[in-house]
Amino acid sequence: MIPAAALFLGAVVTGWWSPRALSRLAAAGTAPGTVIAWWLLAAAGVVAGVLGSVLLLVLPGHGPAGAVLRVLHDCWATAGHDGFPALDPIAAAGSAAVLGAAVVGLARNGLLRRRHRTVVHRRHLTALRLTGDRRPLPTLWLPDDQPIAYSMGGRRPLVVASTGLADRLTGAELRAVLEHERAHVRGHHHLLTGVAEVLGRTLRFVPLMRELPSAMRLLVELAADRTAAARCGTEPLRSALRRVRTTGGPRGALSMAGADTAIRLDHLDATAEPRFTAGVKAVVGGVAAVLAPPAVAVALVVGAGLIACPAS
Template sequence: MILAAALLLGAVVIGWWSPAALSRLAATGAGPGTVIAWWLLAAAGVVAGAVGGVLLLVLPGHGPAGAVLRILHDCWSTAGHDGFPALDPIAGLGSVAVLGVAAARLARHALDRRRRRNVLHRRHLTALRLSGDQQPLPTLWLPDDQPIAYSMGGRRPLVVASTGLADRLTEPELRAVLEHERAHVRGHHHLLTSWAEVLGRTLWFVPLMRELPAAVRLLVELAADRTASARCGAAPLRSALLRVRAGEGPRRALAMAGGDTEIRLSYLDGASDPPFTAGVKAVAGGIAALLAPPAVAVALVVGAGLIVCP
């Protein structure tokens, strides 16, 4: 039971304390895509650590935990699994119950979000068919005086913009806005934000999961800004951001006005890492985020063994 408890504790430590660390790392100038990977992999590591800890509790013989702890068995017999046999069924049943409730909530929120998104998407596709635009990534133009621009993912992605947006912006600004929305679709940002929001609604009591949706929503806006800036220039994108900040889209779409405008404007002035450096940061940080809970668990087990053993 020791390894299972350590793994669960590792998931708790990362789930409660990683948001501050991830926010500080994001402020070092890492690319938005890299930081998105760090947040999502940290969340995946916490979920995997919690599930792994529960499995170690309920599997016969605690699965591989016995082999890991056998080295410490002689000097740690009083604190090992055999010392507290009555705790195993209680801890196992309790953990399975918590995991079952979390899994049920996760499935319910995911299905509910998918159903609502599909209804909204079908309405847009009906309007798009009437417009006759059959491009791979079409743009649906709404007859609205407000400056509106957003994108929708799914099997038939599309960009939605208003005539008021086209009237208010110059041609370079409009091109930058549309490129920003296309970047959301190409980067599968709708899928990333969907899963972040599902995890946040399901595991709201974990600080990492609670802050995950807002963090990912801002980061995908920064990533789309960076793509649009590289293709259309920073100046037209900057002026477009200042003009359309009031125009938003549906809740389940990614709107051009989404995110903190001041942060997005400041990010446009920041220098990006070279591709090799960005790749190294993404891989190293992602592996560290994913393996943080088991790393904490191993450190706890080894540390406890060193303290207990003479």
């Protein structure tokens, strides 16, 4: 039970502490794509840590659990360790019940989101067919005076813009806006934000999961801004961000004005890191994010062992 409890505590510590660290790294100018990977890997590490702790409880003889218990048995006997194994079935049943409820919640929220997105997407595709645009990534122009720009993912992605947007922007600004929306589609940002929203809605009691949707929405906007600036120039995109303030689009779409404009403008001024430095940082940070729960668990077990079993 001790390794399972340590792994569970490692997941808890990571779930509660990591959002602050990840937010600081994003504010420090790290590439948005790298920070997106770190957030998702940290979330995956927490989920894997909880699953691993449940497996160790359900199957106490599996993996290193039995060996660890045998090694530490004598050291912790005075602390009542002899009674711990009797608690395994109770803890395992409770953990499995909580895990099952979480899985059901994830499936339910995922299906509800997919159903809503499918209905809205079909309406857009119906309107698009009337235009005869058969390009792989078409643009649906809406006769609306408001400056609207958003994109929709899925198997038939599309960009949606309004005539009001074209009337208010210059040619260079409009190209930057459309390239921004195409970057969302090419980067599979709709899928990433969808996964984040389902996790956040289902596991809101974990700070990492609760903050994941808002962090992901901002980060995908920063990533799309970086791509658009590289293709169309920073100044047209900056000017367009200042002029397009309305947030249009249905739920599940990614809008041009869908995040904090001030933060996005600040990131446009940031200097890109050298490719090698950015690559090393991405790999090291990703490994640290996904291995944080077991690393904390090992530290807890080793620390407790050193306290309970002083070197002889």
